[in-house]
Amino acid sequence: MFRHSQLESVKASLAHPAHAAMPLHARIQRAIRQLILDGTLGPGKPLPASRALARSLGVSRDTVESAYARLHAESFIERRVGSGSFVAEMPEFTPGHRRSMRDALLRNQAPNLSRRGNAMFRSGGVSEMLLPRPFAHGVPETRSFPLALWERLERQVLKEAGTQALLHGDPQGTPALRRAIADYVNLERGARATADRVLVLTSSQQAMTLCANMLFDPGDRIIIEDPAYYGARKAFDAAGLDCVPVRVDRQGIVIEQIMDDPRPTKAVFLTPSHQFPTGATLSLDRRLALIEWASRNQAWIIEDDYDSEFHYAGKPTACVQGLDPYDRTIYIGTFTKSLFPGLRIGYVVLPPQLVKPMAVARTLLDGHTASIAQLTLARFMEGGHFGAHVRTMRGVYSRRLGVLAELVRTHLSEFVEPRVPVGGLQMPCVLICDLSERVAIDAARRVGVELLGLSALHADGDGRPGFLMGFAAYTPDELEVAVRKLAKALRTATG
Known part of the structure; x- marks a missing residue:
């Protein structure tokens, strides 16, 4: 006879919604088979008589007999005339063997990964709270978002675009949204952007990962703020870069260490408008000095402008990209903070020579950002609703x-x-x-x-x-x- 826990396991399988479409005998067969595979029912163990099990489960005896017949046909059980049904001998499925396999998997959670894959796995990734609670950082207010307006604009988009909106989209992003983004960053952030330099992505994190893998080789030096945004550090570490921390003071990253270092450096990563996590703003003289340094050394400035829309005292400082006449600055923005995280739209304003390589690389990741969301956001911005x-x-x-x-x-x-x-x-x-x-x-x-x-x-x-x-x-x-x-x-x- 089954132990109580084994019987309850079979009953749970019968009641599980995912098995509702299966015949009763198939559900019973599946539950008993799993008990055998898990080692809960070991080789030689007797199964309950079909009549007794039928009574316990509240089904007909024929149903249990059908389940036993299928288990016998699959060689999971043996049926002995006059003695009953027993779990068959299957050495490869003994409890000890299954435990050793499980323990091996637990010891080696990430088998056969590349060095970069192992680095990504060990980093722990970047996790966000699905249901944020105070005081989770970086989460905007979504309960007051004008959802009815957004739905109306989405209906307009679908009515006008029709089934065209259901097809593959431009990997660089829909032209309407790229124009809207360029207009916005030029007006509000003092950028030097055109629609053909905008690449629409799913997030600023994707932009940093693209930069890490497209612009640098493992071992290349990149300067990062200290302290720094953890998502950027993890992206660069996972790509095998040599991340050189440089301290931050009340005027942003301290540039003397950068200027005086003779070693070749490929890039500097900044959050200049609102440094994460200190909140410092990079001073104008340091911005200009870094622009000259990048031009002189043919290095990149990766500017993450993650929440500059929300400045509460005076006018925000113009972005570094808008001050850079040499096109060495890569400007990253996102709508995760300004609108809502579920939108999954970010963007990057690229130097002209990087647009095509980055767009091609993006096709190897996720192809393109969802077209309907892009078109709706473009209309939201064009109508003045975003502002x-x-x-x-x-x-x-x-x-x-x-x-x-x-x-x-x-x-x-x-x-x-x-x-x-x-x-x-x-x-x-x-x-x-x-x-x-x-x-x-x-x-x-x-x-x-x-x-x-x-x-x-x-x-x-x-x-x-x-x-x-x-x-x-x-x-x-x-x-x-x-x-x-x-x-x-x-x-x-x-x-």
Whole structure:
């Protein structure tokens, strides 16, 4: 007779929605076969009499007999006249053998990968929270997005484009969206862009991965900010590049180390408008000096302008790409922060000589970005809705930043010092108590609060401890509840 757990396993298989279309006898056969394959029913073990099993499962005896007959035909069981049914001898499926196979797989999670594949796997990738909770960073407010307007524009696109929108698209991106992006970055970011220099991608992360693999060979030196955006560091590390960290101060990356280094360097990666994670803005004199350095050394400047739409004090500084007369700057932008993450549209404004190589390389990754989403976004931008949405959210986010800063000063002053940024979607806080960063993050997670540690964003992993607090996606009430939870958790952690 089956043990209780074995019988429950068979019953669960019968009730599983995924098996609903299968005949009852096939479901019973499948469940018992799996118990044998898993080693739960070992060789020589007796099966319940068909009548008894039918009674336990609430099915007819003929149904169980049909299942046993199929298992016998497949050589999973033996049927002995006058004795009953027994699990057949199958050495290759003994529990010990299956356990050893499983243990081998666990020991070698990524078999036979290339060096680059192993580097990508070991990096852990870039994961995002599917259902963000305070204070997950980099998440925009989506609950107030004008969804009805977006749906109306999408219907217009489908009505006009018809089935053409269902076909393969241009790997470089639809012309309408490329024009809209060029117009936007020229007007709002001071860029020097034309539609034929824009490559539409799924994300800024894809843009960085393309740059890492198309422009550099393993071992090439690339300068990155320290601390730096983890997604960029992982993309460059996975490509086998020699990432050289250069510290950041209140005016952005410190350029003396770059200018004085005689070793050949292929590129510098920057977040100049709003440095991640410090929030610093790269000063104009350093921007101009880096442009001259890149021209002189035939190096690239990779400019990630990930959330420059949200600047709360004065006018944002023009992008580096717009200041560069030598076409050595690759400008990366995304709609993940300004609209919504599920859109999966980013872009890169390329020097003319890189457009065709990058577009061809993109075809080896995912072909093209979804055409309907591109056409809808183009219409959203052409109609002035994008600008209106950004202006609205800029006001919302500015108020939420003010609320969070005040809440931190009121409830967390014994633990952290806030560094209120002039823009962006998150606020850095540095720890001023004896509590370790790891303990603080773990304590927060236990009460449903998410923090990104600052020290791990430094190349050596031991920068000043603290964390980022995202605020854009959370109402003032939600921020207050979360801050109070965090304060209580930190007090508990300090004993």
